[in-house]
Amino acid sequence: MSRLEAKKPPLFISEPLAEDRVSQSLSLLSGIFKSSYGPAGRLKQLHNGVGGCVCTTSQSSALLRHLSVSDPVLRVLTASVQNHVSRFSDCGLFTAILCCSLIENFRSLNVASCTVIKITRHLLSLCMDYLKSEACSCRVSVDFSSVETLMCLVHSVLTSKPACMLNKTEVDHLTMLVLKAFLFTVPCHVETNAVLGKCIIVPVKGRKVKDSAVLPGLLIETSEIQLGKPVPVKRTASNMIKIAVFSMSMSGDGSNSEEGTIAVQHGISLEMLDLNQLLDVGKQLVTDEVGLVVCQKVIHPSLKQYLKENHVMVVDRAGLSLMEPLSRMTGAKPIASIHSVSPGCYGRLKGVSIENLASKHFVHLIPEDPVICSLILCNRSETAWDELKRVCETAEHVLQLTLKEPLALLGGGCTETHLASYVRHKSSSLSTSTFKDLDCSQTQYQLVADGFCRSLESVARALNHDGGEILTDMVYGHCWFVPSGFSSVSNWSDLVSKCGCGINGGTEDLKWRILQGQSCSPVTLLCPKEPSVRVTDFVTLDCFTAKCSGLQIALETANLILDLSCVIEDQN
Numbered sequence: 390m391s392r393l394e395a396k397k398p399p400l401f402i403s404e405p406l407a408e409d410r411v412s413q414s415l416s417l418l419s420g421i422f423k424s425s426y427g428p429a430g431r432l433k434q435l436h437n438g439v440g441g442c443v444c445t446t447s448q449s450s451a452l453l454r455h456l457s458v459s460d461p462v463l464r465v466l467t468a469s470v471q472n473h474v475s476r477f478s479d480c481g482l483f484t485a486i487l488c489c490s491l492i493e494n495f496r497s498l499n500v501a502s503c504t505v506i507k508i509t510r511h512l513l514s515l516c517m518d519y520l521k522s523e524a525c526s527c528r529v530s531v532d533f534s535s536v537e538t539l540m541c542l543v544h545s546v547l548t549s550k551p552a553c554m555l556n557k558t559e560v561d562h563l564t565m566l567v568l569k570a571f572l573f574t575v576p577c578h579v580e581t582n583a584v585l586g587k588c589i590i591v592p593v594k595g596r597k598v599k600d601s602a603v604l605p606g607l608l609i610e611t612s613e614i615q616l617g618k619p620v621p622v623k624r625t626a627s628n629m630i631k632i633a634v635f636s637m638s639m640s641g642d643g644s645n646s647e648e649g650t651i652a653v654q655h656g657i658s659l660e661m662l663d664l665n666q667l668l669d670v671g672k673q674l675v676t677d678e679v680g681l682v683v684c685q686k687v688i689h690p691s692l693k694q695y696l697k698e699n700h701v702m703v704v705d706r707a708g709l710s711l712m713e714p715l716s717r718m719t720g721a722k723p724i725a726s727i728h729s730v731s732p733g734c735y736g737r738l739k740g741v742s743i744e745n746l747a748s749k750h751f752v753h754l755i756p757e758d759p760v761i762c763s764l765i766l767c768n769r770s771e772t773a774w775d776e777l778k779r780v781c782e783t784a785e786h787v788l789q790l791t792l793k794e795p796l797a798l799l800g801g802g803c804t805e806t807h808l809a810s811y812v813r814h815k816s817s818s819l820s821t822s823t824f825k826d827l828d829c830s831q832t833q834y835q836l837v838a839d840g841f842c843r844s845l846e847s848v849a850r851a852l853n854h855d856g857g858e859i860l861t862d863m864v865y866g867h868c869w870f871v872p873s874g875f876s877s878v879s880n881w882s883d884l885v886s887k888c889g890c891g892i893n894g895g896t897e898d899l900k901w902r903i904l905q906g907q908s909c910s911p912v913t914l915l916c917p918k919e920p921s922v923r924v925t926d927f928v929t930l931d932c933f934t935a936k937c938s939g940l941q942i943a944l945e946t947a948n949l950i951l952d953l954s955c956v957i958e959d960q961n
Contacts, residue, residue, distance in 0.1 A: 449481025801889025
């Protein structure tokens with residue numbers, strides 16, 4: 390009998406944040422996030438120790454998916470950020486950096502964690518009330534009757550990820566394509582329960598980004614198209630194409646038979662019975678004037694030949710991923726059995742054409758109402774294409790979120806520094822009744838508020854990767870980046886031309902404050918003003934919904950981690 394190892398007792402770790410190991414891991418994780426942040430963020434190459442694919446990225450979703458975090462405290466942090474990214478796609482690094490900074494700043498305070506949590510919740514309510522008020526100066530209304538602000542949102546997402554390897558012309562081209570694709574998915578006729586359409590990304594690797602395009606409808610890759618020949622598609626009397634969509638295998642190999650024993654008489658061929666049933670379905674399709682048959686799986690060659698002879702176009706091996714958008718676009722109901730074919734299952738198409746992209750051939754299904762579209766996405770390398778695909782999906786999701794809540798926040802670090810200025814102003818003028826309600830002293834409140842503001846400013850500082858100074862002005866509370874190589878006694882107004890978001894010029898007589906880590910320069914406690922300039926050419930904007938959620942998630946996660954008094958880890 391083999392010897393059994395005795396069970397080990399669980400490992401109890403009290404005050405996990407006080408451990409040097411956790412502090413070092415948190416600092417390392419924070420450094421990874423900060424160094425990846427923004428248009429100038431440094432790329433990371435991620436791979437496991439036993440081989441496999443290498444991921445080159447600076448995007449939070451890819452970073453968190455490939456990073457292996459063993460510490461249970463940090464796993465809480467990464468899980469929260471991953472949950473945020475899965476819901477909103479954007480502002481993942483913002484959330485992660487802010488959460489790490491909050492934990493690092495708050496744990497160094499000589500204030501009980503329960504008091505810190507109460508104060509930070511009050512600070513969060515101050516921020517959220519301000520961001521959702523008409524008086525908010527770092528908020529921009531999005532007008533869907535004009536494309537300028539929408540283009541700024543998409544442009545900001547595309548330029549934030551350097552691994553896409555895009556130049557200015559390519560960014561401008563893709564900005565227009567992503568916006569065009571999104572507008573295709575918005576229904577023309579608004580109903581009570583209107584549902585957005587879908588954009589299908591078609592991969593074309595090894596081609597120039599400028600070759601990317603958007604087409605209404607669906608592209609289905611096929612290898613059986615004879616080039617140079619017209620597409621023989623039967624049309625109905627109303628000049629539409631009737632389409633039948635099959636989600637079953639039509640190969641005639643009996644793969645759709647249910648489990649069990651089949652008794653077959655001598656001399657009877659199951660294959661011939663299956664083929665005859667398929668041909669009967671083909672005859673019904675021809676009689677019903679079907680012009681196009683699309684099958685998720687394989688169609689028997691004899692059935693293909695019969696349908697083609699009767700001017701019915703056939704596309705098989707379409708794949709599961711296209712079934713839902715194809716059904717939605719055409720109105721066809723996927724047929725799961727040859728015994729359930731009926732006229733009520735058919736859909737309609739406006740047209741069919743053949744598209745040739747690189748060395749691939751596609752059948753282009755053109756709908757009546759283009760709520761489904763195809764984004765043909767090209768890039769020179771597989772690595773750059775993978776990153777670009779993730780970025781385009783994020784940009785589309787940002788537009789969807791903005792459609793629900795037509796607001797945006799100023800980017801480039803300006804919302805963070807502006808919000809920090811606002812919180813400093815508000816926290817300096819609170820009544821004594823507020824401190825009584827929070828069961829804290831004014832000193833404790835100011836300490837926590839200062840830590841909160843420094844955490845916000847640390848996100849803005851993370852955008853700078855070249856060693857120059859970072860400033861905030863004392864009028865608007867915006868973020869300004871000074872090129873490296875200039876001393877702190879320089880006349881800052883001569884060195885900066887635009888703030889981080891691009892909405893303010895540096896020609897005014899502004900007073901400046903250098904953003905520094907732990908010790909800040911004296912702050913003039915004034916409420917920041919609203920800039921007189923409005924959205925112009927490619928102002929940097931962030932998704933309002935995603936950033937507000939990121940702010941809340943970062944603070945709630947930091948509070949949860951600060952409140953951990955013990956970690957119990959099973960060692961077996």
